[in-house]
Amino acid sequence: xxxxxxxxxxxxxxxxxxxxxxxxxxxxxxxxxxxxxxxxxxxxxxxxxxxxxxxxxxxxxxxxxxxxxxxxxxxxxxxxxxxxxxxxxxxxxxxxxxxxxxxxxxxxxxxxxxxxxxxxxxxxxxxxxxxxxxxxxxxxxxxxxxxxxxxxxxxxxxxxxxxxxxxxxxxxxxxxxxxxxxxxxxxxxxxxxxxxxxxxxxxxxxxxxxxxxxxxxxxxxxxxxxxxxxxxxxxxxxx
Numbered sequence: 001x002x003x004x005x006x007x008x009x010x011x012x013x014x015x016x017x018x019x020x021x022x023x024x025x026x027x028x029x030x031x032x033x034x035x036x037x038x039x040x041x042x043x044x045x046x047x048x049x050x051x052x053x054x055x056x057x058x059x060x061x062x063x064x065x066x067x068x069x070x071x072x073x074x075x076x077x078x079x080x081x082x083x084x085x086x087x088x089x090x091x092x093x094x095x096x097x098x099x100x101x102x103x104x105x106x107x108x109x110x111x112x113x114x115x116x117x118x119x120x121x122x123x124x125x126x127x128x129x130x131x132x133x134x135x136x137x138x139x140x141x142x143x144x145x146x147x148x149x150x151x152x153x154x155x156x157x158x159x160x161x162x163x164x165x166x167x168x169x170x171x172x173x174x175x176x177x178x179x180x181x182x183x184x185x186x187x188x189x190x191x192x193x194x195x196x197x198x199x200x201x202x203x204x205x206x207x208x209x210x211x212x213x214x215x216x217x218x219x220x221x222x223x224x225x226x227x228x229x230x231x232x233x234x235x236x237x238x239x
Contacts, residue, residue: 029150030074031135033058037116038072044112046072058119058154063161065121073113073135075149081137083107084146085115088132089124099124099131119156127158 032038035058038050050072058067071085082105089099100123104115113135119125135150 028076029135031133031150031152032072033133033152033154034070034072035059035068037070037114040072040112040114044110044114045074046112056152056154057157059157059159060127062159065125065127065158067119067125067156069117069119069154071113071115071133071135073115073150075109075111075113075135078107078109078111078137078149080109081107081140083113083149084134084136084138086134086136087119087125088134089126089129096132125156127156130155 032046032051032054034050034053034055036053038053039047040050041047054072058069060067075083082103085102085104087099087101088096090096100119102115102117104113107113121127125131131154133152133154134148136146136148139145139147
């Protein structure tokens with residue numbers, strides 16, 4: 001039997017209220033992401049500067065599948081106990097799966113939370129992929145689903161490493177310029193002298209060996225010596 005018009009008027013506001021109340025309770029929180037820790041005030045609430053720095057795409061470290069991840073969340077009805085950040089990926093067929101779940105074990109029911117950690121390829125993350133992010137807590141009631149406190153999405157962008165030529169130039173410097181300068185200095189200095197590990201002579205240079213016998217006024221030679229000897233004989237005779 002169809003409902004009467006008055007009864008429909010009585011049910012419709014309840015259905016509308018339930019439809020509005022459900023999503024508002026489940027998604028009341030807020031979450032933002034940054035490449036650096038987002039600026040907050042003394043109470044932990046995000047500032048205007050922090051909001052302007054929030055992004056939906058995180059670049060990796062150059063040449064690495066590592067994404068530094070920074071999160072700020074507003075939790076409206078969180079309770080003391082572990083807080084989880086869950087990353088949901090999607091398979092080629094469209095089926096969703098939990099890629100990674102980060103646990104913030106020291107959560108004590110604060111309204112604002114700031115967290116920083118790395119998303120890595122060896123944890124299941126892939127470059128160029130977009131992941132749904134859920135901030136949640138486990139339900140204390142057995143058999144009940146997790147309580148989702150805030151949700152968002154983030155895309156992981158891969159950053160290419162620097163070109164090899166640029167890296168070699170940075171590490172080695174201007175080697176051509178250094179070589180040219182050294183060549184110019186070598187030309188001005190003249191021929192190379194003996195260098196290296198060859199032993200160098202010690203003490204004064206060697207003295208040439210002299211002939212045995214007497215010498216008068218230097219090395220006079222054999223004829224001069226004979227003349228002096230004859231002169232000595234003459235003098236002896238005269239004496």
